[in-house]
Amino acid sequence: MTNSIGEIEFSNVILATGTNTTENHPVIGSKVKRAVRRHGAKLIVIDPREIDLTKYADIWLRQKPGTDVAVINGLMNVIISEGLHAEKYIGERTEGFEAVKETVEKYTPEYVEEISGIPAEDLKTAARMYGSAESASILYAMGITQHTTGTDNVKSCANLAMLCGNVGIEGGGVNPLRGQNNVQGACDMGALPNVFPAYQQVTGDEARAKFEKAWGVSLSGTPGITVTEVPDAIINGKVKALYVMGENPMLSDPDLSHLEKALKKLDILVVQDIFLNETGELADVVLPSACFAEKDGTFSNTERRVQLIRKAVDAPGDAKPDWQIISELATKMDYAMDYSSTREIMDEVNELAPSYAGITYERIEKEGIPWPCPSADHPGTKYLHKDKFARGLGLFHAIEYIAPAELPDDEYPLILSTGRVLYHFHTGTMTRRAKGPSERYPESLVEINPADAEKYGIEDGKSIKVATRRGSVEAKASVTGRSPEGTIFANFHFREAAVNLLTNPAMDPIGKIPEYKVCAVKIEAA
Amino acid sequence: MDNKILLTIDERELEAKPGQTILEVAKEAGIYIPTLCYHPGTTNVGACRVCVVEVEGARTLVASCCMPVSPGMVVKTDTERVLDARKLVVELLWASGDHNCLTCESNGNCELQDLVYKLKIEEPRFKIEPPRYEVEDTNSMIQKDMNKCILCGRCVRVCNEIQVNEILDFSMRGSHARVGPAFDADYIDSECYFCGECVDVCPVGALTFKQARFEGRPWETEKVRTTCTYCGVGCQLDLNVLNGKIVKVTGNSEYGEPNQGSLCVKGRFGMDFVNHQDRLTTPLIRKNGELKEATWDEAYDFITEKIAAIKRENGADSIAGFSSARCTNEENYLFQKFMRAVIGTNNVDHCARL
Ligand code: SF4
Ligand code: SF4
Ligand code: SF4
Ligand code: FES
Numbered sequence: 001m002t003n004s005i006g007e008i009e010f011s012n013v014i015l016a017t018g019t020n021t022t023e024n025h026p027v028i029g030s031k032v033k034r035a036v037r038r039h040g041a042k043l044i045v046i047d048p049r050e051i052d053l054t055k056y057a058d059i060w061l062r063q064k065p066g067t068d069v070a071v072i073n074g075l076m077n078v079i080i081s082e083g084l085h086a087e088k089y090i091g092e093r094t095e096g097f098e099a100v101k102e103t104v105e106k107y108t109p110e111y112v113e114e115i116s117g118i119p120a121e122d123l124k125t126a127a128r129m130y131g132s133a134e135s136a137s138i139l140y141a142m143g144i145t146q147h148t149t150g151t152d153n154v155k156s157c158a159n160l161a162m163l164c165g166n167v168g169i170e171g172g173g174v175n176p177l178r179g180q181n182n183v184q185g186a187c188d189m190g191a192l193p194n195v196f197p198a199y200q201q202v203t204g205d206e207a208r209a210k211f212e213k214a215w216g217v218s219l220s221g222t223p224g225i226t227v228t229e230v231p232d233a234i235i236n237g238k239v240k241a242l243y244v245m246g247e248n249p250m251l252s253d254p255d256l257s258h259l260e261k262a263l264k265k266l267d268i269l270v271v272q273d274i275f276l277n278e279t280g281e282l283a284d285v286v287l288p289s290a291c292f293a294e295k296d297g298t299f300s301n302t303e304r305r306v307q308l309i310r311k312a313v314d315a316p317g318d319a320k321p322d323w324q325i326i327s328e329l330a331t332k333m334d335y336a337m338d339y340s341s342t343r344e345i346m347d348e349v350n351e352l353a354p355s356y357a358g359i360t361y362e363r364i365e366k367e368g369i370p371w372p373c374p375s376a377d378h379p380g381t382k383y384l385h386k387d388k389f390a391r392g393l394g395l396f397h398a399i400e401y402i403a404p405a406e407l408p409d410d411e412y413p414l415i416l417s418t419g420r421v422l423y424h425f426h427t428g429t430m431t432r433r434a435k436g437p438s439e440r441y442p443e444s445l446v447e448i449n450p451a452d453a454e455k456y457g458i459e460d461g462k463s464i465k466v467a468t469r470r471g472s473v474e475a476k477a478s479v480t481g482r483s484p485e486g487t488i489f490a491n492f493h494f495r496e497a498a499v500n501l502l503t504n505p506a507m508d509p510i511g512k513i514p515e516y517k518v519c520a521v522k523i524e525a526a
Numbered sequence: 527m528d529n530k531i532l533l534t535i536d537e538r539e540l541e542a543k544p545g546q547t548i549l550e551v552a553k554e555a556g557i558y559i560p561t562l563c564y565h566p567g568t569t570n571v572g573a574c575r576v577c578v579v580e581v582e583g584a585r586t587l588v589a590s591c592c593m594p595v596s597p598g599m600v601v602k603t604d605t606e607r608v609l610d611a612r613k614l615v616v617e618l619l620w621a622s623g624d625h626n627c628l629t630c631e632s633n634g635n636c637e638l639q640d641l642v643y644k645l646k647i648e649e650p651r652f653k654i655e656p657p658r659y660e661v662e663d664t665n666s667m668i669q670k671d672m673n674k675c676i677l678c679g680r681c682v683r684v685c686n687e688i689q690v691n692e693i694l695d696f697s698m699r700g701s702h703a704r705v706g707p708a709f710d711a712d713y714i715d716s717e718c719y720f721c722g723e724c725v726d727v728c729p730v731g732a733l734t735f736k737q738a739r740f741e742g743r744p745w746e747t748e749k750v751r752t753t754c755t756y757c758g759v760g761c762q763l764d765l766n767v768l769n770g771k772i773v774k775v776t777g778n779s780e781y782g783e784p785n786q787g788s789l790c791v792k793g794r795f796g797m798d799f800v801n802h803q804d805r806l807t808t809p810l811i812r813k814n815g816e817l818k819e820a821t822w823d824e825a826y827d828f829i830t831e832k833i834a835a836i837k838r839e840n841g842a843d844s845i846a847g848f849s850s851a852r853c854t855n856e857e858n859y860l861f862q863k864f865m866r867a868v869i870g871t872n873n874v875d876h877c878a879r880l
Contacts, residue, residue, distance in 0.1 A: 191875065239846050
């Protein structure tokens with residue numbers, strides 16, 4: 001996020017697009033609702049589904065799934081043609097505006113209505129609302145990123161924010177909401193194929209030299225492959241061994257049958273986790289790890305705030321914290337790692353990751369610190385890009401709308417969109433073992449619009465078969481107006497109805513994120 | 527802007543900001559005034575009147591939680607008149623319900639109990655009403671016993687004003703007044719999101735965490751502050767632990783950012799997995815197609831040999847690793863260090879994209 005979570009409550013206008021935040025980040029959802037109910041903020045929701053937030057919205061734009069770029073270009077079209085853009089800010093702090101201006105010219109409200117189904121008048125109202133706000137915050141999540149045009153979508157959000165001078169100010173910014181406790185931290189720590197900790201490029205000679213010196217080995221300067229590229233690399237024989245720590249790709253990744261074939265082809269699959277999950281069942285070696293309540297360490301939340309976790313109970317049996325397992329394994333492989341506590345690891349991070357340099361356990365004992373925090377006396381950074389963008393001038397990107405990779409046709413006439421529900425988390429390994437949440441949401445439900453239900457002879461609460469070109473699953477139907485006509489929604493928490501047997505692995509070329517929000521599907525009563 | 531207000535509380539000269547209440551100023555100065563219905567961050571409703579104080583010149587006692595300070599105000603918080611009034615409030619509340627601390631889950635964590643003690647009340651003055659309501663225990667998360675409710679309305683206000691879930695409200699009037707989801711429905715039949723915030727703020731034993739029932743008294747359990755393991759908000763919470771088991775999860779507004787004590791259903795009621803029988807407790811190695819228990823050394827040796835062979839034959843880039851958005855920073859740091867420095871490849875990623 002460029003802003004802090006606390007600022008959300010005090011934005012004048014909040015634009016929430018592609019984020020069902022009341023279910024996925026409920027405490028942030030509450031802040032949005034408080035902004036509306038208690039502080040008079042205006043809320044614009046852009047979402048094909050009638051998510052809870054629409055109840056609080058001043059205006060809800062219900063676009064066809066996957067048409068986000070067109071919608072945002074449309075908003076910009078109105079803002080520019082009505083002169084609501086921040087000319088001074090654009091002139092002083094950004095570059096590339098002219099190209100964007102030219103591109104969005106053809107995205108008139110009427111043209112956007114054709115693409116997205118959003119009434120032209122509504123688009124104008126929303127554009128005026130956002131364009132005339134003193135501080136406006138854009139919130140987005142996987143509804144923006146999980147598309148073949150995910151990177152375009154994200155850049156479009158940034159365009160819109162810069163257009164109105166809404167980056168680098170209190171309460172105004174572009175705020176991706178992270179769905180997992182430490183996605184932010186995993187990225188910050190360099191669990192990415194192209195960067196070392198704190199986003200230092202592996203291709204950079206200076207960065208490499210720095211880490212080679214610190215770690216006492218020579219390092220590869222060739223970026224690695226991404227999670228989503230691994231299955232093909234295994235099938236092609238390029239990858240022979242896979243070490244998976246704390247992930248369950250066998251439920252979370254797209255096109256599971258393909259992935260299963262790949263994992264089975266490996267010479268060795270090592271899985272380190274707290275439960276024997278779907279991926280572990282295919283492993284050659286399984287290592288039992290301690291869960292968050294059984295170890296010390298830090299997580300970095302979606303606002304970049306680094307916070308402590310503390311050991312409350314002992315791990316069961318022989319299970320050990322992941323950091324200890326990695327250290328021991330490394331030492332076995334003749335690379336000594338002899339950390340006696342997580343604090344010592346953080347000391348090393350302080351040395352090597354400039355944005356974490358000043359974040360020590362002592363300092364975050366009472367309250368976490370958001371990075372960048374370059375030194376021990378730096379207070380941390382509440383919102384990014386104040387006065388100046390990280391790269392100097394904020395860069396506009398002119399972006400054209402491209403349709404999703406797989407659209408409905410005669411055989412697969414509906415769109416399938418996937419995501420999470422309030423009561424469960426990711427692949428369900430934890431929440432499905434929790435009594436309360438399972439009682440509240442015991443089985444997978446597929447949301448279907450009443451009109452589609454009637455058309456395909458489907459009844460509420462009855463089993464249906466959902467099929468795509470890649471596979472099929474059975475689940476119960478929930479007939480509800482929450483889903484728009486022509487689109488069904490399914491969650492990926494339940495192994496019995498693993499929706500990632502259905503999803504399309506088509507990826508965004510830059511972000512390498514699969515298109516979970518749109519693929520073509522057919523349904524029938526089971 | 528800086529127009530300060532000067533006033534006196536219990537003979538102490540104090541400074542206040544305009545708009546502050548007597549209660550807020552007293553609290554800041556460390557002067558104790560009891561409260562029940564007051565809950566920071568929500569509307570001051572002045573419902574319980576246990577916070578009354580004497581203000582010079584005012585005919586009646588005033589509720590300090592609702593009364594803004596004014597220049598020259600002279601306040602007394604511990605006169606006999608004040609103490610008598612507080613006692614009366616507490617004695618009436620005691621009599622209005624089934625406050626049998628022996629069996630109450632909130633024993634030791636009850637603001638009514640504390641007040642009876644602090645105000646030195648020896649015995650109930652009024653006749654105690656027999657229980658009128660059935661205890662609601664139709665779901666596994668929240669237990670509701672309206673016989674203990676003191677109608678402070680905190681639950682209603684946090685549900686509507688903090689969580690903005692808009693589920694709870696008062697129903698009926700007068701002596702039949704009660705709180706709950708719309709149409710007097712059970713929690714489980716309502717639209718409730720089970721954030722448990724209402725339970726966390728209930729000052730008595732009217733709303734309690736069902737799974738914590740009989741799992742430990744508050745003076746036996748230890749609260750360990752940590753960060754929620756679920757979504758990216760990173761809520762600060764307390765794991766309440768007894769004998770190596772998490773018995774419940776509570777929030778604490780004093781922890782401040784990012785959640786000011788608020789939680790959602792996952793952080794609140796999603797922790798059963800920690801102590802679940804399915805947890806892995808020993809390394810496993812596949813032998814003849816089946817995963818068999820092994821020691822750490824066997825597992826490490828197995829991995830070390832295989833990986834070394836693969837690396838020798840196919841190079842380091844034939845090995846890939848998935849780190850985890852679920853693990854700590856320290857673990858992610860080590861994992862990528864392991865892949866890069868020990869294995870020798872940049873094939874490391876995690877599921878941020880999924
Ligand atoms: S659990 Fe949460 S949503 Fe449900 S009634 Fe209580 S405060 Fe409201
Ligand atoms: S249930 Fe608890 S919090 Fe709610 S009104 Fe009754 S006593 Fe107060
Ligand atoms: S309590 Fe809920 S909102 Fe807070 S971090 Fe946990 S899952 Fe997220
Ligand atoms: S706390 Fe002031 S009236 Fe209840």
